[in-house]
Amino acid sequence: VLCLSQLRELRCLEINDQKLIAGAGLCWSELERFFESKVPEFHKILKVFGSPQIRNAGTMGGNIANASPIADSLPFLLITDAELELTSSKGVRHVELQHFYKGYKQMDLMPDELISRISIRLPRKTDLFRLFKISKRRDLDISSFTAGMRFNLKQNRFEEVRLAMGGVAPVALRLKETEKWLLGRDFSLETMKQAGRRAVQEITPISDVRASREYRLRLAVNVFEKLYYESNPQPATQSA
Numbered sequence: 415v416l417c418l419s420q421l422r423e424l425r426c427l428e429i430n431d432q433k434l435i436a437g438a439g440l441c442w443s444e445l446e447r448f449f450e451s452k453v454p455e456f457h458k459i460l461k462v463f464g465s466p467q468i469r470n471a472g473t474m475g476g477n478i479a480n481a482s483p484i485a486d487s488l489p490f491l492l493i494t495d496a497e498l499e500l501t502s503s504k505g506v507r508h509v510e511l512q513h514f515y516k517g518y519k520q521m522d523l524m525p526d527e528l529i530s531r532i533s534i535r536l537p538r539k540t541d542l543f544r545l546f547k548i549s550k551r552r553d554l555d556i557s558s559f560t561a562g563m564r565f566n567l568k569q570n571r572f573e574e575v576r577l578a579m580g581g582v583a584p585v586a587l588r589l590k591e592t593e594k595w596l597l598g599r600d601f602s603l604e605t606m607k608q609a610g611r612r613a614v615q616e617i618t619p620i621s622d623v624r625a626s627r628e629y630r631l632r633l634a635v636n637v638f639e640k641l642y643y644e645s646n647p648q649p650a651t652q653s654a
């Protein structure tokens with residue numbers, strides 16, 4: 415058993431331009447304070463991540479290596495193009511998070527490797543950036559479904575798109591086909607409805623104690639419309 419909590423090498427926190435490099439050993443309470451001003455949307459998720467005690471002990475590296483498809487940090491990390499630095503006595507290598515999970519609880523991580531640092535591309539002020547955590551209770555509950563959406567629009571058209579969901583497949587994943595389909599299209603209610611219908615073709619949720627397959631499919635459609643309505647103060651006028 416290794417205790418990583420005192421390793422200084424796992425505790426860095428640096429911003430270089432829009433790139434954030436965070437040590438895998440930082441606990442969620444430390445990250446919660448950091449993200450409050452830097453990415454309030456992620457801070458919103460961290461506020462309901464476990465309890466203060468869990469956030470004081472749990473780390474970002476542990477959340478990633480635990481490899482749960484409903485780990486709360488994963489949609490955020492996937493839509494910010496997270497890259498993992500993996501360190502062993504043999505050296506260092508880098509793996510994009512989107513390629514890290516190979517199947518349920520299977521990772522591209524050797525037995526002698528640690529996740530040492532995580533680098534992410536912070537959202538720009540102009541990005542539409544939304545994260546969703548759906549659980550039966552708001553506080554201290556495991557997610558049934560998670561999602562992250564990051565859009566950059568130019569003249570109301572999608573110029574850059576990142577979509578990720580958790581709780582809908584054996585691993586948390588990017589929705590690459592729907593991302594591609596959205597590029598160049600108008601940001602409209604109709605587009606978002608169609609995107610939701612496409613998204614469900616990329617996921618394979620199951621029914622379990624937290625939610626049924628049908629409910630998860632419905633959520634995967636609805637988050638697109640929800641984002642649209644939340645981004646448009648007068649949805650009735652906009653959708654007319």
Ligand SMILES: Cc1cc2nc3c(=O)[nH]c(=O)nc-3n(C[C@H](O)[C@H](O)[C@H](O)COP(=O)(O)OP(=O)(O)OC[C@H]3O[C@@H](n4cnc5c(N)ncnc54)[C@H](O)[C@@H]3O)c2cc1C
Binds near residue numbers: 463476479487528
């Ligand atoms: C009551 C309770 C509530 C919780 N609530 C939530 C929640 O709301 N959302 C959520 O996402 N999770 C939740 N969790 C799960 C857990 O707390 C988090 O996933 C946390 O981030 C795990 O971090 P840790 O450092 O404690 O990892 P550990 O539990 O210590 O480790 C998890 C796994 O990762 C490995 N590991 C840890 N660090 C590294 C590293 N740097 N490199 C390689 N492997 C590593 C360990 O060997 C182990 O296999 C909860 C857990 C409990 C008990």
